Amino acid sequence: MPEPVFYIVDVFAESKYAGNQLAVFRHGKVYSDIEMQQLAKEMNYSETTFIISDEPRNGGYDVRIFTPAEEIPFAGHPTLGTAYIIAREIIGSPVEEVALNLMVGQIPVTFRASGDSPGYLWMKQKPPEFGDILDGAIMAEALGLSAEDLDERFPVEEVSTGLPFFIVPVKNLDALKRARVQRDRFFALIEDSEAKAPLLFCPETYRSENDLNVRVFVDYYNIPEDPATGSANGCLAGYLAKHAYFGSARIDVRVEQGYEIGRPSLLLLKAEGSGDEVAVQVGGKVVMVAEGRLTR
16 A cells, blocks of 8 residues: 655745645555544644656546545645645656646646746636626625625626635725624525625735735634635636726736735735636645654
């Protein structure tokens, strides 16, 4: 039996002990579905991934993603972090691209060592799908805010690039800091929706070089707040392009997340297109923190 080895990385982190933590297990085929779920709960990060085999299939590596509560079809920081481990620990030599075979399909991750984003990994997400428009006042109430705290120029909208989120435009950082999920109201609101988590964003930031501040509440997945959410920010990128939030259907922005919970993160978003045809890329750095093995 292969050594039951795992790695811990920080994703969307500019340095160690920032960004979003991820546990990556190698030789995933030795674990049952039940064991994978148990390990994800034991690690208790927002997600844990399992590389099923060291051998590629159809040009990509089979990977499964679990929250502490359930398996999910796609997530952003697990995609980047797992691609980093595949390149470093399995391939073992510099590569330009690694593809992951996920439940949503094959997702390519590009490694850029120079140019406009040195040291960053980029994933090309699935084209965004735009769903229901929600009543802003009802969503605000479910998040402990008033309707006046939301930016009425833009809708509260359901968006998915593989995992759906509610995108909620907020006027300022003060309102974003005050946001809290009102569990009973929010869970009642999402009962019949595919999206189970909100991304709130505003144009005021902690750091002047960044363009947006973001918070993502994922109580539904047993994690109150996520420090960096690549899947949700991919949805945000599509939303910003569709609604020309910055005055154009083309965006290239820096997003900060996780400051409110002491895990500062940086995500780079690029999107271009119009209507329902928007190309989305999300970039960030990955930092190795630890490696270990399970006791037998």
